[in-house]
Amino acid sequence: xxxxxxxxxxxxxxxxxxxxxxxxxxxxxxxxxxxxxxxxxxxxxxxxxxxxxxxxxxxxxxxxxxxxxxxxxxxxxxxxxxxxxxxxxxxxxxxxxxxxxxxxxxxxxxxxxxxxxxxxxxxxxxxxxxxxxxxxxxxxxxxxxxxxxxxxxxxxxxxxxxxxxxxxxxxxxxxxxxxxxxxxxxxxxxxxxxxxxxxxxxxxxxxxxxxxxxxxxxxxxxxxxxxxxxxxxxxxxxxxxxxxxxxxxxxxxxxxxxxxxxxxxxxxxxxxxxxxxxxxxxxxxxxxxxx
Amino acid sequence: xxxxxxxxxxxxxxxxxxxxxxxxxxxxxxxxxxxxxxxxxxxxxxxxxxxxxxxxxxxxxxxxxxxxxxxxxxxxxxxxxxxxxxxxxxxxxxxxxxxxxxxxxxxxxxxxxxxxxxxxxxxxxxxxxxxxxxxxxxxxxxxxxxxxxxxxxxxxxxxxxxxxxxxxxxxxxxxxxxxxxxxxxxxxxxxxxxxxxxxxxxxxxxxxxxxxxxxxxxxxxxxxxxxxxxxxxxxxxxxxxxxxxxxxxxxxxxxxxxxxxxxxxxxxxxxxxxxxxxxxxxxxxxxxxxxxxxxxxxxxxxxxxxxxxxxxxxxxxxxxxxxxxxx
Numbered sequence: 361x362x363x364x365x366x367x368x369x370x371x372x373x374x375x376x377x378x379x380x381x382x383x384x385x386x387x388x389x390x391x392x393x394x395x396x397x398x399x400x401x402x403x404x405x406x407x408x409x410x411x412x413x414x415x416x417x418x419x420x421x422x423x424x425x426x427x428x429x430x431x432x433x434x435x436x437x438x439x440x441x442x443x444x445x446x447x448x449x450x451x452x453x454x455x456x457x458x459x460x461x462x463x464x465x466x467x468x469x470x471x472x473x474x475x476x477x478x479x480x481x482x483x484x485x486x487x488x489x490x491x492x493x494x495x496x497x498x499x500x501x502x503x504x505x506x507x508x509x510x511x512x513x514x515x516x517x518x519x520x521x522x523x524x525x526x527x528x529x530x531x532x533x534x535x536x537x538x539x540x541x542x543x544x545x546x547x548x549x550x551x552x553x554x555x556x557x558x559x560x561x562x563x564x565x566x567x568x569x570x571x572x573x574x575x576x577x578x579x580x581x582x583x584x585x586x587x588x589x590x591x592x593x594x595x596x597x598x599x600x601x602x603x604x605x606x607x608x609x610x611x612x613x614x615x616x617x618x619x620x621x622x623x624x625x626x627x628x629x630x631x632x633x634x635x636x637x638x639x640x641x642x643x644x645x646x647x648x649x650x651x
Numbered sequence: 652x653x654x655x656x657x658x659x660x661x662x663x664x665x666x667x668x669x670x671x672x673x674x675x676x677x678x679x680x681x682x683x684x685x686x687x688x689x690x691x692x693x694x695x696x697x698x699x700x701x702x703x704x705x706x707x708x709x710x711x712x713x714x715x716x717x718x719x720x721x722x723x724x725x726x727x728x729x730x731x732x733x734x735x736x737x738x739x740x741x742x743x744x745x746x747x748x749x750x751x752x753x754x755x756x757x758x759x760x761x762x763x764x765x766x767x768x769x770x771x772x773x774x775x776x777x778x779x780x781x782x783x784x785x786x787x788x789x790x791x792x793x794x795x796x797x798x799x800x801x802x803x804x805x806x807x808x809x810x811x812x813x814x815x816x817x818x819x820x821x822x823x824x825x826x827x828x829x830x831x832x833x834x835x836x837x838x839x840x841x842x843x844x845x846x847x848x849x850x851x852x853x854x855x856x857x858x859x860x861x862x863x864x865x866x867x868x869x870x871x872x873x874x875x876x877x878x879x880x881x882x883x884x885x886x887x888x889x890x891x892x893x894x895x896x897x898x899x900x901x902x903x904x905x906x907x908x909x910x911x912x913x914x915x916x917x918x919x920x921x922x923x924x925x926x927x928x929x930x931x932x933x934x935x936x937x938x939x940x941x942x943x944x945x946x947x948x949x950x951x952x953x954x955x956x957x958x959x960x961x962x963x964x965x966x967x968x969x970x971x972x973x974x975x976x977x978x
């Protein structure tokens with residue numbers, strides 16, 4: 361029993377990171393109907409900046425986190441402004457190619473200073489583990505889950521309770537309509553990317569101690585994020601979070617009770633199965649396109 | 652192009668091995684194999700307008716099928732080549748068939764998952780694929796004749812590429828090719844014109860996988876040693892860049908792009924970081940500034956005759972862009 365609970369706690373930890381990843385993907389998708397294949401690199405950039413600030417510079421963790429979030433945000437906004445904005449009304453295929461190009465270019469740029477070596481990120485806090493009954497959870501896990509939950513809550517508050525959130529939602533619902541009522545849709549594009557990239561950067565720093573640091577780390581998270589988003593019905597923020605946590609827990613259970621090989625391929629299998637069986641995801645509605 | 656010019660160019664190519672040194676010959680073979688992989692990608696992406704991540708995986712399936720059939724089972728090259736194409740098509744259909752019925756986003760993600768799964772299989776199914784050790788490929792043999800050395804394999808590659816391009820040209824100019832373009836320009840409109848969209852997309856996917864598979868087989872027999880890493884995301888981005896730089900929706904474009912980008916990486920060989928940055932940045936620059944690629948530009952300048960069908964598509968793209976920039 362306690363083994364199962366420990367697994368679930370570990371699943372919650374990684375799952376909350378997948379959820380953050382999926383949340384960022386969904387935000388961008390809702391605003392510009394773009395699937396951002398460079399989202400993994402935003403996470404990777406955040407993780408590396410966080411690493412440099414936390415390890416060689418040995419600045420305190422909050423400073424590293426803020427720096428990582430800031431740099432991911434800058435990168436994301438720059439990508440949107442320079443690459444995406446000129447292409448925003450082009451077909452999906454064009455946009456997808458552009459984001460794939462960005463993804464590989466950023467990966468190459470990260471390889472210049474860091475090489476293809478695998479770096480390790482020490483645990484953020486070395487506090488004593490938390491005991492809940494017979495269950496022992498490391499402070500690191502607790503911190504990751506708490507931070508991930510607060511980030512998600514903050515994003516939901518931003519979307520549902522602020523003026524910016526209302527404008528983002530308006531742009532998502534009807535681009536032309538939003539323009540007509542005087543919303544600066546260009547600003548909304550930038551802020552959607554800023555929010556999504558900030559989430560990605562934070563996820564990167566939180567993921568770094570858990571996985572390892574290498575320029576290709578974004579790809580794994582991107583696929584898990586996709587799997588989470590697809591499972592939740594692509595385009596549904598709440599679904600993305602539930603999907604991410606579900607995948608995290610499932611992954612740990614499968615790894616413990618079946619085979620660790622399956623952890624690697626679980627996101628691919630989930631994507632394919634969901635698309636075949638229930639393409640609208642757990643929470644999505646069927647697609648209706650008005651001609 | 653006029654048949655006379657094509658035949659003249661082909662004859663000229665026949666003499667290439669007498670002029671080129673061994674290394675340049677190898678590069679030419681490599682570029683020709685890539686041009687076939689790009690042909691597959693171009694039919695799907697440039698003509699039918701479907702975005703898929705699976706092309707590098709199809710190429711890998713073709714390469715592995717050919718390599719394993721010839722070197723481990725001793726199957727003749729002439730049987731293994733079409734088998735490579737068919738294996739890619741068959742596996743592609745299993746995964747993509749249902750995904751094609753959904754929106755573009757789902758095809759993109761399903762094919763990404765499929766591509767990763769294929770690469771994972773190459774690495775971990777080591778009983779068959781020899782895992783990360785890679786597979787050695789023998790020189791191709793036709794009957795009792797063994798095409799030893801790059802200069803002799805060149806003719807094998809050339810014949811396969813010529814037949815493939817000829818058949819692709821026939822496809823593009825047929826009713827089916829026009830249906831591809833119609834779907835790219837608007838699925839609803841295509842459906843209203845009586846085109847069975849799902850069926851046509853599936854056919855486009857199958858044909859594209861077939862060419863990519865054959866291209867992969869040629870790649871294997873040119874490079875003579877294949878490893879799973881060779882068919883990952885970087886490979887795919889290289890192919891995107893080739894098609895885009897050469898010219899989307901132009902058969903000539905894939906050829907031009909693969910020639911250019913096969914030679915260029917040789918200048919920055921073994922520096923993975925620079926290669927990735929080069930492909931990535933080139934891809935983005937061409938998407939934004941020259942979406943019709945080099946052949947598109949030459950066509951606009953009147954240096955290359957544009958096919959009627961493609962001209963229609965260019966007009967469509969320009970109109971679309973004007974419409975949206977006025978928003």
